[in-house]
């Protein structure tokens with residue numbers, strides 16, 4: 001039997017284990033010391049984004065010719081998980097720079113667009129965002145109302161986008177809008193837009209439940225005139241591009257949920273071994289052990305599902321379904337584990353003195369962003385029932 005006492009059926013390569021160690025050390029030593037303070041101050045740490053970029057964290061799924069390192073999606077997933085384990089807000093750049101704009105340009109952009117933006121996004125020299133959601137458009141992406149109507153050598157954008165992470169700090173935005181509203185999804189197009197273009201206005205959304213150190217805002221387009229070469233792919237490709245982007249950004253999000261779930265478990269174990277009641281550590285009580293056991297299973301099951309999806313993405317396999325399964329599992333695990341950690345810590349969980357209150361707040365977004373848990377379940381169930389094939393080739 002291999003692997004000592006128990007057979008080892010799944011193990012990360014030495015390279016991936018080393019990557020995990022680098023990411024963990026960075027998260028603990030660079031993000032950790034000020035995490036509580038940064039979060040409370042709603043402080044966006046651009047300097048830390050640049051440091052992560054310097055270490056190659058934002059370049060894993062990007063080939064070297066565009067400034068990346070080609071280490072792949074599983075490496076990126078492991079790194080994002082470790083970052084979110086210390087501060088969920090710091091996980092956002094993986095999606096806002098890499099999995100959103102950079103990968104979309106790599107897949108669908110022109111060589112000029114790739115060369116112009118991808119190296120900057122990977123190096124953290126520029127910040128990105130992606131804008132799908134609108135005040136009246138969430139899960140039903142096709143119902144968006146923003147238009148980009150061609151006028152001579154320009155597209156003219158009008159409309160507004162809501163809940164856009166990085167809106168007020170981004171240098172470039174991946175934006176979806178209708179070039180031909182009469183065609184429904186066939187009239188949707190995707191654009192890469194420089195945020196200093198006149199008519200592009202971003203307003204921060206200050207009051208949100210969690211991820212306090214991650215900027216989020218509303219974008220308004222008022223006769224925002226952009227060049228024709230801002231179009232990604234062809235007119236009418238927008239919906240297809242958006243669905244493809246969501247696969248990749250969902251995977252980044254799944255890694256974040258996993259990090260928060262693990263952090264909750266870590267905090268619960270530490271506290272259960274330290275807090276004494278009735279003359280013994282509370283970890284000795286079976287009801288606390290029940291919570292710990294549930295958390296361990298949640299975390300480990302989610303991790304295997306998320307890593308499987310990332311691994312499939314690295315193999316170039318179609319994996320929309322597996323990404324949805326991983327995102328759903330990790331989003332739910334984050335919430336269940338943060339809730340159980342709160343129970344283990346009792347009143348101290350409710351206090352800002354311990355990080356569990358932050359995990360509890362931050363976990364919630366993983367059930368909402370990049371398609372809610374319900375939307376992931378629809379994808380999974382409709383595939384299982386044979387109503388539609390989830391995986392795109």
Ligand SMILES: Cc1cc2nc3c(=O)[nH]c(=O)nc-3n(C[C@H](O)[C@H](O)[C@H](O)COP(=O)(O)OP(=O)(O)OC[C@H]3O[C@@H](n4cnc5c(N)ncnc54)[C@H](O)[C@@H]3O)c2cc1C
Pocket residue numbers: 129130131132133137138139140162163164165166208211216365368369370371372373374375378
């Ligand atoms: C912190 C944060 C950051 C975000 N960042 C971004 C970003 O960077 N870019 C971006 O474009 N968007 C972003 N979003 C928006 C996010 O993607 C949307 O909130 C999400 O897609 C859900 O849309 P909604 O909130 O409008 O909910 P709705 O779609 O209005 O849904 C409301 C409820 O109805 C359910 N529901 C909807 N349709 C169905 C259905 N067919 N069957 C069953 N149930 C259904 C939903 O699951 C949900 O429970 C962000 C949101 C948050 C909270």
